[in-house]
Amino acid sequence: xxxxxxxxxxxxxxxxxxxxxxxxxxxxxxxxxxxxxxxxxxxxxxxxxxxxxxxxxxxxxxxxxxxxxxxxxxxxxxxxxxxxxxxxxxxxxxxxxxxxxxxxxxxxxxxxxxxxxxxxxxxxxxxxxxxxxxxxxxxxxxxxxxxxxxxxxxxxxxxxxxxxxxxxxxxxxxxxxxxxxxxxxxxxxxxxxxxxxxxxxxxxxxxxxxxxxxxxxxxxxxxxxxx
Amino acid sequence: xxxxxxxxxxxxxxxxxxxxxxxxxxxxxxxxxxxxxxxxxxxxxxxxxxxxxxxxxxxxxxxxxxxxxxxxxxxxxxxxxxxxxxxxxxxxxxxxxxxxxxxxxxxxxxxxxxxxxxxxxxxxxxxxxxxxxxxxxxxxxxxxxxxxxxxxxxxxxxxxxxxxxxxxxxxxxxxxxxxxxxxxxxxxxxxxxxxxxxxxxxxxxxxxxxxxxxxxxxxxxxxxxxxxxxxxxxxxxxxxxxxxxxxxxxxxxxxxxxxxxx
Numbered sequence: 001x002x003x004x005x006x007x008x009x010x011x012x013x014x015x016x017x018x019x020x021x022x023x024x025x026x027x028x029x030x031x032x033x034x035x036x037x038x039x040x041x042x043x044x045x046x047x048x049x050x051x052x053x054x055x056x057x058x059x060x061x062x063x064x065x066x067x068x069x070x071x072x073x074x075x076x077x078x079x080x081x082x083x084x085x086x087x088x089x090x091x092x093x094x095x096x097x098x099x100x101x102x103x104x105x106x107x108x109x110x111x112x113x114x115x116x117x118x119x120x121x122x123x124x125x126x127x128x129x130x131x132x133x134x135x136x137x138x139x140x141x142x143x144x145x146x147x148x149x150x151x152x153x154x155x156x157x158x159x160x161x162x163x164x165x166x167x168x169x170x171x172x173x174x175x176x177x178x179x180x181x182x183x184x185x186x187x188x189x190x191x192x193x194x195x196x197x198x199x200x201x202x203x204x205x206x207x208x209x210x211x212x213x214x215x216x217x218x219x220x221x222x223x224x225x226x227x
Numbered sequence: 228x229x230x231x232x233x234x235x236x237x238x239x240x241x242x243x244x245x246x247x248x249x250x251x252x253x254x255x256x257x258x259x260x261x262x263x264x265x266x267x268x269x270x271x272x273x274x275x276x277x278x279x280x281x282x283x284x285x286x287x288x289x290x291x292x293x294x295x296x297x298x299x300x301x302x303x304x305x306x307x308x309x310x311x312x313x314x315x316x317x318x319x320x321x322x323x324x325x326x327x328x329x330x331x332x333x334x335x336x337x338x339x340x341x342x343x344x345x346x347x348x349x350x351x352x353x354x355x356x357x358x359x360x361x362x363x364x365x366x367x368x369x370x371x372x373x374x375x376x377x378x379x380x381x382x383x384x385x386x387x388x389x390x391x392x393x394x395x396x397x398x399x400x401x402x403x404x405x406x407x408x409x410x411x412x413x414x415x416x417x418x419x420x421x422x423x424x425x426x427x428x429x430x431x432x433x434x435x436x437x438x439x440x441x442x443x444x445x446x447x448x449x450x451x452x453x454x455x456x457x458x459x460x461x462x463x464x465x466x467x468x469x470x471x472x473x474x475x476x477x478x479x480x481x482x483x484x485x486x487x488x489x
Contacts, residue, residue: 006482010486084485
């Protein structure tokens with residue numbers, strides 16, 4: 001059954017659950033922005049973004065600590081049950097995935113700085129495209145979380161295959177380009193790391209999709225055979 | 228979902244109710260309750276005050292017989308025997324269906340005589356040594372023997388609340404019951420005494436069918452294998468305790484256990 005929208009009898013308890021949801025939404029928003037900026041910086045080969053990304057990462061980490069504290073407090077003082085229990089557990093899992101995504105976005109931004117000295121690179125468009133897909137996945141799955149809607153979560157879960165395919169193609173093409181032009185090996189490695197980080201972010205979006213599915217339905221998201 | 232008569236634990240069914248209704252002076256308190264309660268496990272009844280859970284519990288040892296104007300309908304069997312049948316003596320029935328109440332209610336007698344009372348009136352012991360053995364066994368099963376073995380002649384009321392509750396459980400056990408009903412057995416006890424009773428319930432379920440009414444959902448979650456949720460005289464939902472507390476199917480169950488307005 002769907003999550004209850006009915007208010008708790010104990011108002012403070014309901015407020016604590018709301019605050020947890022708010023924290024999670026804020027953390028998701030921050031990570032999304034971080035990733036967008038990091039990918040844009042890679043495309044521009046722009047080193048200037050580093051301090052900004054670093055500051056945001058500190059915010060993301062602080063929010064994760066905050067969410068963990070809230071969850072601990074809810075368990076100790078409120079003993080959440082049923083949908084409240086599932087929402088609380090999911091928040092904990094999602095926050096840890098988001099923290100990892102923030103970390104990977106930071107790595108991507110740092111690679112953008114490493115690319116700053118190089119001429120425009122081939123396959124940048126493909127990286128941008130992969131980044132756009134991963135951002136979309138992350139956004140959809142976070143929206144699915146806040147609206148407790150499993151349909152987009154399941155879609156994101158299935159679309160991870162597309163991310164993997166694009167990533168594999170990009171690696172293959174980059175290796176080919178590097179074989180043809182050894183001058184591409186230096187910047188090409190940075191691009192490969194960016195792509196790898198994006199692929200990992202896709203995996204975290206998948207984890208979040210699974211957490212949303214469990215939160216709403218109380219059952220794990222498993223392959224139904226027609227992905 | 229009053230036909231929630233599935234058997235979540237896959238254990239042999241001890242108590243089976245079909246369309247049980249209860250009314251007090253024409254006012255219906257319980258609507259068509261059907262449920263299968265397995266043996267050798269703990270089943271918790273939860274629900275708000277006045278939901279019918281205690282009313283239903285009282286049907287199981289025919290305590291509603293003693294209430295004027297009470298009318299019980301439907302079928303209620305223990306091991307397949309209809310307990311509302313005219314041939315069933317309620318006094319005999321209550322030996323096999325023991326009851327533990329909210330407030331410990333030892334008789335104003337010695338600890339020994341509290342436990343020996345049932346076996347004596349039911350003629351279960353032929354000699355004093357035999358009776359001694361029954362009393363010791365019951366007190367051991369109730370986890371009270373070590374605390375009282377040296378003062379069996381003291382009055383039952385001299386014990387602490389938690390000890391009194393275990394004494395009452397020993398008294399119920401002494402007559403070899405098959406089903407033990409508990410109506411909020413820990414609501415007058417402190418957390419340590421409550422934990423002892425819960426530990427005892429967990430041990431007793433190896434040998435008995437235990438049904439407990441509790442207002443503490445945490446207690447229901449801790450001690451029971453099946454949970455039944457009652458609301459406004461209806462059995463709303465019945466299933467494995469873990470499912471009821473992690474994924475209730477009915478929105479009324481959901482709202483009740485999460486502490487929301489229904």
